[in-house]
Amino acid sequence: xxxxxxxxxxxxxxxxxxxxxxxxxxxxxxxxxxxxxxxxxxxxxxxxxxxxxxxxxxxxxxxxxxxxxxxxxxxxxxxxxxxxxxxxxxxxxxxxxxxxxxxxxxxxxxxxxxxxxxxxxxxxxxxxxxxxxxxxxxxxxxxxxxxxxxxxxxxxxxxxxxxxxxxxxxxxxxxxxxxxxxxxxxxxxxxxxxxxxxxxxxxxxxxxx
Amino acid sequence: xxxxxxxxxxxxxxxxxxxxxxxxxxxxxxxxxxxxxxxxxxxxxxxxxxxxxxxxxxxxxxxxxxxxxxxxxxxxxxxxxxxxxxxxxxxxxxxxxxxxxxxxxxxxxxxxxxxxxxxxxxxxxxxxxxxxxxxxxxxxxxxxxxxxxxxxxxxxxxxxxxxxxxxxxxxxxxxxxxxxxxxxxxxxxxxxxxxxxxxxxx
Numbered sequence: 564x565x566x567x568x569x570x571x572x573x574x575x576x577x578x579x580x581x582x583x584x585x586x587x588x589x590x591x592x593x594x595x596x597x598x599x600x601x602x603x604x605x606x607x608x609x610x611x612x613x614x615x616x617x618x619x620x621x622x623x624x625x626x627x628x629x630x631x632x633x634x635x636x637x638x639x640x641x642x643x644x645x646x647x648x649x650x651x652x653x654x655x656x657x658x659x660x661x662x663x664x665x666x667x668x669x670x671x672x673x674x675x676x677x678x679x680x681x682x683x684x685x686x687x688x689x690x691x692x693x694x695x696x697x698x699x700x701x702x703x704x705x706x707x708x709x710x711x712x713x714x715x716x717x718x719x720x721x722x723x724x725x726x727x728x729x730x731x732x733x734x735x736x737x738x739x740x741x742x743x744x745x746x747x748x749x750x751x752x753x754x755x756x757x758x759x760x761x762x763x764x765x766x767x768x769x770x771x772x
Numbered sequence: 773x774x775x776x777x778x779x780x781x782x783x784x785x786x787x788x789x790x791x792x793x794x795x796x797x798x799x800x801x802x803x804x805x806x807x808x809x810x811x812x813x814x815x816x817x818x819x820x821x822x823x824x825x826x827x828x829x830x831x832x833x834x835x836x837x838x839x840x841x842x843x844x845x846x847x848x849x850x851x852x853x854x855x856x857x858x859x860x861x862x863x864x865x866x867x868x869x870x871x872x873x874x875x876x877x878x879x880x881x882x883x884x885x886x887x888x889x890x891x892x893x894x895x896x897x898x899x900x901x902x903x904x905x906x907x908x909x910x911x912x913x914x915x916x917x918x919x920x921x922x923x924x925x926x927x928x929x930x931x932x933x934x935x936x937x938x939x940x941x942x943x944x945x946x947x948x949x950x951x952x953x954x955x956x957x958x959x960x961x962x963x964x965x966x967x968x969x970x971x972x973x974x
Binding site: 594595596597604630631633634635636637638639640641644645648653656657660663664666667668670671672674675676678679680683687688690691692693694695696697698699700701702703704705706707708709711712715717721724725726727728729730732733740741742743745746748749750751752753754755756757758761 | 785787788789790791792793794795796797798799800803811812814815817818820821822823824826827828829831832833836837840841844845853856857860864867868870871872874875876878889890891892893894895896897898899900901902903904905906907908909910911912913914918919921931932934935936938939942943957960961963964965966967968969971972973
């Protein structure tokens with residue numbers, strides 16, 4: 564990675580460990596106090612990284628966001644990795660990513676140790692609470708289907724894609740129900756559509772001449 | 773030991789192909805862990821609920837929880853907290869490491885090329901698929917285990933009602949002090965838990 568990119572906000576030497584520590588502490592705080600995952604985290608990360616600490620310019624942050632959400636994986640961790648990389652290279656990205664992961668890991672581990680499947684089944688109060696929660700969780704996943712369809716500008720011409728994907732995956736037919744297959748097909752299909760529409764455009768330009 | 777290799781491999785795949793955020797990732801996770809019987813359907817739904825109610829990304833939360841619970845479910849010999857902690861460390865690392873390296877090495881490339889038609893074309897194809905992935909996660913959770921585990925008619929009715937009300941509460945803004953607000957999912961899960969206790973627990 565090129566060195567110019569890691570704009571050193573601190574003078575070299577003794578101040579360096581300090582920045583690592585602040586980077587870790589910032590992302591630890593973000594991981595520990597934001598509910599609702601990636602999208603809810605973005606504004607908080609922006610406040611920490613751009614406004615409070617001045618580590619990154621706002622324009623650069625938006626570019627970095629575009630990269631982080633284009634790649635697979637967990638959005639918050641991707642953003643942390645990219646911010647850390649911009650500030651301090653590979654070590655910075657490791658520190659920032661670890662800071663984001665650690666709070667959820669520790670909290671969930673503490674819960675998982677006590678709330679095992681047997682405890683949920685065996686305790687009447689807990690099992691009745693979860694009986695009410697389960698149908699609500701399903702509804703909470705239906706809501707983002709609609710909002711993501713709006714964001715992806717799904718119209719009459721494209722609505723067949725999510726319909727077929729959802730149907731095939733939930734039918735559970737073995738290999739053809741593998742979500743990875745449809746991610747792959749989507750990427751290839753998008754690429755081919757791009758080439759086709761570019762050729763159409765070129766042909767039309769030819770005709771105009 | 774073989775199980776841990778399977779766990780790592782499953783989560784590396786989830787990390788590599790998990791486009792579109794936590795909810796889209798859920799359908800990959802469900803295929804990988806409920807399919808081979810590492811976790812029951814009900815436990816999976818419970819883990820999703822707990823992941824939503826605790827801070828942090830849902831992908832990390834569910835990897836940590838499933839990594840902890842799965843070894844003991846698959847093999848009773850692995851049912852101790854230490855084997856569980858090993859599973860949760862491995863699953864969490866496996867789901868984050870692929871994208872960690874991708875972001876490190878590809879961020880510069882995409883930063884230079886994200887205006888390019890090829891990249892734009894690929895993502896225009898991925899977007900509708902991601903919508904379908906989220907929908908499939910919702911459809912797969914609409915099952916007997918979550919809605920009618922005891923096979924009692926009135927309970928099915930009550931659970932469908934809870935689901936419909938929960939959807940309306942998060943989806944439609946309700947007027948409050950002159951503003952229109954949407955209820956936070958954590959609040960909706962809490963209300964559903966209270967309803968569950970009042971209906972089934974007393």
